[in-house]
Amino acid sequence: MMASYISDIPGPLKLINFFVHCIIISSFFNAGLCFLNVYPKVRQIPVTGDPGEPLFLTPLIEAGNINEAKKASRVGVLEGAEHIESYSGYITVNKSFNSNLFFWFFPAESNYNTAPVIVWLQGGPGASSLFGLFEENGPFYVSKKYVLKRRKYSWTSSNSVIYIDNPVGTGFSFTESDSGYARNETAVGNDLYTALQQFFLLFPELQKNDFYITGESYAGKYVPALGYAIHTKNPTASVKINMQGMAIGNGLSDPEHMLHYGDYLYQLGLIDLNAREIFHKQENLTRSYIEEKNWNKAFEAFDLLLNGDIYSYGTLFYNLTGMKNYFNYISGNKTQKGGNSDIYVQLEKVRRAIHVGNSTYNNGNVVELHLKDDVLQSVKPWIEELLESHRIVVYNGQLDIIVAYPLTVSYLQALNWSAAASYKTALRYKWHVGNELAGFVKHAGHLTEVLAWNLLFDSKNGFFNLTGFDNYYNYLHDRGSSLNGSYDIFVQKTSTRKAIHVGNSTFHTIDKVQNFLREDFAQSVKPWVEELLESYRMVVYNGQLDIVVAYPLTLTYLQALQWSGAALYKTAPRYKWQVGHDLAGFTKTVGKLTEVLVRDAGHMVPGDQPKWALDLIYRLTTNKPFH
Structure with missing residues (x-):
């Protein structure tokens, strides 16, 4: 009753x-005074007309035909992007399995010869980095009429940015063998490293430029994986990469130390004490499987907790909150x-x-x-x-x-x-x-x-x-920009396929990559992060409104890091981060680690707060402090 x-x-x-x-x-x-698959499923459409042939650059690069390769990879004219120079194509990362990574490269619009080079990696796992290009931080977005429109705050304005569909099988990237799919982060890192070695042969003038790795969500693993690969291989590499740092946005990096959804959801008022105890039990079960290195069981336990990729019935998160949107719990909220x-x-x-x-x-x-x-x-x-x-x-x-x-x-x-x-x-x-x-x-x-x-x-x-924030009763004073959702249709149009040299290659959905990385999900890249922090600057940023990789969860993992600055980090003061007159968030820096909370942003920070995200990446690439 x-x-x-x-x-x-x-x-x-x-x-x-x-x-x-x-x-x-x-x-x-x-009173007192899951995968972390937050991206929309790609809507696949049939190939029509003459899309041209895929462009495989590796044979040309290996033959030393750099000018021919560069000329061939120049992106054709796209309506709305007539004055934007860019390059795209395939780089083969494993010949045995014919594994190829697709990239789309945008030279910096200013100071190209000295501008930092950034690689952007989407999460998922299995989400195309073209999402980041069109929905978050690229030079343009896709209008409702499928025409490119310039974005006001683009990372490419002062940085050269490489968008890579990673790992193999993501977006336009592909392999001809199941053995070509990544099953762990070592494979992810090696494939990306192989691609970058060839990229810098294709653009040798950029080898001297500062290089940064960035990404969000499940790229909390990709970024350290690539960083660690560069770090360990650079000393003996013929093509050295001038890596200076990395940025991880709302990243899942160390699941064992980040399983505190119950406490966080309780703090947000989305569950009560009883529900929090249910979360705690499921979180503890997940941790026990992690300790046993039973990675498959660990994934299943987490999937029931939050993500719901393999269960047909509702997750604990959905059943106890009635919510499906776990990456921004006020999505669609209007400005007060x-x-x-x-x-x-x-x-x-x-x-x-x-x-x-x-x-x-x-x-x-x-x-x-x-x-x-x-x-x-x-x-x-x-x-x-x-x-x-x-x-x-x-x-x-x-x-x-x-x-x-x-x-x-x-x-x-x-x-x-x-x-x-x-x-x-x-x-x-x-x-x-x-x-x-x-x-x-x-x-x-x-x-x-x-x-x-x-x-x-x-x-x-x-x-x-x-x-420094005077709106203490609603910390969502400004919603920021909304994301447009037509890029997946746009990149599959015949004209676009022809322009970016992918031919009739499939623009893959997330599912297969997810399946192959199932056992990778609950494993940690924490040791790599710890070693990288001794040599490279790293920015770990979170959107304040995210749930799936929430700020408190990231802090728990950062507190568990064992590195030379660990003790100082735990007691370091936190400062306000201002962009102009805006309070963009809060930050603390110890050694080479900078922790950033981005205010009024959810899981996709560059999409929610493009101006502030651009300032964040500028501070990383110029080594300018946040306060």
Whole structure:
């Protein structure tokens, strides 16, 4: 009966009726001053017309025909990109299996001879790096009419950027044998290294330039894998790569130390204490399989926890939250706008209409000063007594900070009343208004606990001094740019295929690469990161709104790193990162490690905050501090 009743919780008007004869409390009693496959599935379309032939550059490079290879790889004219120079083609990384990596290279639009060279690697695993090119940080995006439009903030404006479909079998990259697919990060790193050796023969003028490896999501493994390959092979290589650093965005790098989804989701108010315990059990099970090196079981345990790639029924994440979007939990949220009601009510005609005359419209400071001594006192005993005879609804807006949902739940757990034990074990249900998920609700005795989706409590305090951010009740002040979703169709058009020299090659979906890297999922690249940090600058950045590779999870893994700066990192201060007048996020730097939290961004940081992401990559490539 209860489940049926809760699932049918009505909309606002009936909810108000539900509150009749209830005491409504707005959370101010104990107050004080998977794969990580977040990318859309590629929509494959049939090849039509004459797309030309694929361009395999390795034979020309090996024959020393560099000028011919470069000329052949020049991308043809594309509407909207007539003045953008770029090069593309295939580089063979394993002749035995005919394994080929596809790349699309954009020379820096300014200072090409000295500009840093960046390689961008998408995650997935199995997501095409063309997603990053068109949706996040490339020189243009694809319009709804399938025409290229210039992006305001492009990494190619001051950097030469290589987008590689990696690993083999991703995007336009392919192999003719199952044995050619990567099964671990050593293979991923070796294939990328082989491709870059040939790339720098094709563009020898760039060998002296600073080189950086970047990527997001599952590229939290790719980036260290390639970095480690370069680091170990460079001393004896005939083509040396001038690697200076790397950037990992929302990266899965060390799963064992990053399995804290339960605590994080609880902190966000998306699950309750009981659900957190369920998460903890599944996380501990996953860890046990990792300790046993039972990688297949470890993947299955995680898949049930969050990702849902192999289970037809819902994951714990979906079943307990009702959400499918785990890389940005407020996707589609609109910018909070200020109102003008305070001005309006002081207009002459309004004052006259509402009979207030020339009375002062107070700002509340005086009242606040008079209640200073009351702020930290509690009304908990009164609540306990009232619950014995009156229904009480305690609700929180999900986005509040000053009176956050976890803080409210902590106090509700401490209440001493007749239904206290029932409350602690009660189930929490989804609350729908029409077809919308409005929030979550729990009943016990006369108490109803409600978490309202995307609502906030308006109040003030002084935490600006510590964070530099004055919007403490909703840290999503600005949503940033949205991603366009037509690039996969665009790159499969006949004209595009012909221009970028892929012929009728398949633009692969993610599935096969995922399957082959299944046992790689729960394995760690932590030792490589530790060694790389002794020699190379590394930026590890996270979008604040991400769930799947959340900032707290990344911090847990960074805290576990064993390197020369480990002790200093744990005690280092965190600073504000400003881009112009914008508070872009927070950062700390110790030795060669820089940790960055990007505000108002989800899993795909360059797509959500392109201006700030460009500043981030600029600081990496110029070795300019973040504060």
